[in-house]
Amino acid sequence: MAITVKFFANFREVTRKEQERVEGTKNVASLLDDLVRRFGEGLAEQLYSPGTRKLRGTVNILVNGRGIGFLRELDTPLKDGDVVAIFPPVAGGKLTPGELKRYSRQIIIPGLGKRGQLKLKQAHVFVAGLGGLGSPSSIYLVAAGVGHLTIIDEQKVDLTNLNRQVLHWELDVGRSKAGSAVEKLFAMNPNVKVNSKLKRITPKNVNKLIKGADVVIDGMDNYPTRYLLNKACVRNRIPFIHGAVEGLVGQLMTILPKKGPCLKCAVPREPPKKPVFPVLGATPGVIGCLQAIEAIKLITGVGKPLVGRMLIFNGRNMTFDEIRIKRDPSCPVCSRLSR
Numbered sequence: 480m481a482i483t484v485k486f487f488a489n490f491r492e493v494t495r496k497e498q499e500r501v502e503g504t505k506n507v508a509s510l511l512d513d514l515v516r517r518f519g520e521g522l523a524e525q526l527y528s529p530g531t532r533k534l535r536g537t538v539n540i541l542v543n544g545r546g547i548g549f550l551r552e553l554d555t556p557l558k559d560g561d562v563v564a565i566f567p568p569v570a571g572g573k574l575t576p577g578e579l580k581r582y583s584r585q586i587i588i589p590g591l592g593k594r595g596q597l598k599l600k601q602a603h604v605f606v607a608g609l610g611g612l613g614s615p616s617s618i619y620l621v622a623a624g625v626g627h628l629t630i631i632d633e634q635k636v637d638l639t640n641l642n643r644q645v646l647h648w649e650l651d652v653g654r655s656k657a658g659s660a661v662e663k664l665f666a667m668n669p670n671v672k673v674n675s676k677l678k679r680i681t682p683k684n685v686n687k688l689i690k691g692a693d694v695v696i697d698g699m700d701n702y703p704t705r706y707l708l709n710k711a712c713v714r715n716r717i718p719f720i721h722g723a724v725e726g727l728v729g730q731l732m733t734i735l736p737k738k739g740p741c742l743k744c745a746v747p748r749e750p751p752k753k754p755v756f757p758v759l760g761a762t763p764g765v766i767g768c769l770q771a772i773e774a775i776k777l778i779t780g781v782g783k784p785l786v787g788r789m790l791i792f793n794g795r796n797m798t799f800d801e802i803r804i805k806r807d808p809s810c811p812v813c814s815r816l817s818r
């Protein structure tokens with residue numbers, strides 16, 4: 480006899496197992512210690528708040544179908560034959576009293592309501608890049624209660640990033656952006672499940688990475704990766720919110736596969752590459768916030784998305800202009816999709 484542990488959702492991803500048998504453990508705390516020894520720090524990151532042995536708000540544990548209680552009683556005893564289930568609560572169809580209060584000022588927005596807030600809670604947004612655009616967009620998505628965020632960046636924080644990448648602070652210089660970001664976002668709103676990935680987006684992994692996302696945010700600083708994301712989003716029918724900045728100028732467009740032009744229709748060729756380009760931090764601040772608004776609109780159904788229109792923000796003259804964009808019938812990415 481032994482204890483059977485069943486993993487669900489992200490816990491299944493990190494352990495790569497549906498279940499595991501564990502022997503000789505006396506309570507939930509020692510069981511979790513044993514599992515972390517077997518499956519490594521990746522599991523510890525999903526289970527515990529950073530730097531602690533306290534369970535994250537996004538972890539549910541049942542022992543023989545019974546919760547271990549609001550107090551997260553890790554000393555709940557275990558015996559042979561017990562079945563322990565570990566899963567995230569984000570699939571829940573209800574807003575808690577705490578959530579209703581936290582989001583009360585946006586729930587009263589006409590058209591959003593409790594129904595829209597619940598949609599946000601059940602949504603999964605993929606933020607590609609945690610720099611000048613990914614910082615403000617992920618901050619506002621987490622603050623708004625998007626239930627599940629996947630964030631990805633392969634880089635480490637550099638001193639030259641700090642004028643615009645507001646998720647990363649002086650004390651983070653030299654550490655991974657993914658690690659720095661997940662810590663800040665969790666501290667901001669522990670109701671949100673944030674998966675961070677320290678990876679480069681490549682033609683090989685892009686489809687797998689964005690799988691299951693409801694919206695993808697373009698927080699990249701280069702066109703090859705943007706095009707890769709654009710193509711994968713069109714192919715997988717996932718809305719893609721493009722943003723880009725240089726100096727005091729920024730652009731924004733929402734790509735809804737089948738419903739409007741894609742990034743390749745709007746920007747068919749990669750603009751000339753510059754090894755270092757100028758950016759005033761508030762410019763990606765503006766565009767990243769607009770990307771968060773577009774994502775929240777798509778998820779909740781509020782308003783009219785920026786489809787078939789490219790918004791150009793010019794901070795130098797403080798103007799917002801709109802360029803109509805049509806689907807290119809010979810676009811190599813989206814022309815084969817039926818309307």
Ligand SMILES: [Zn+2]
Pocket residue numbers: 740741742743744745806807810811812813814
């Ligand atoms: Zn296209």
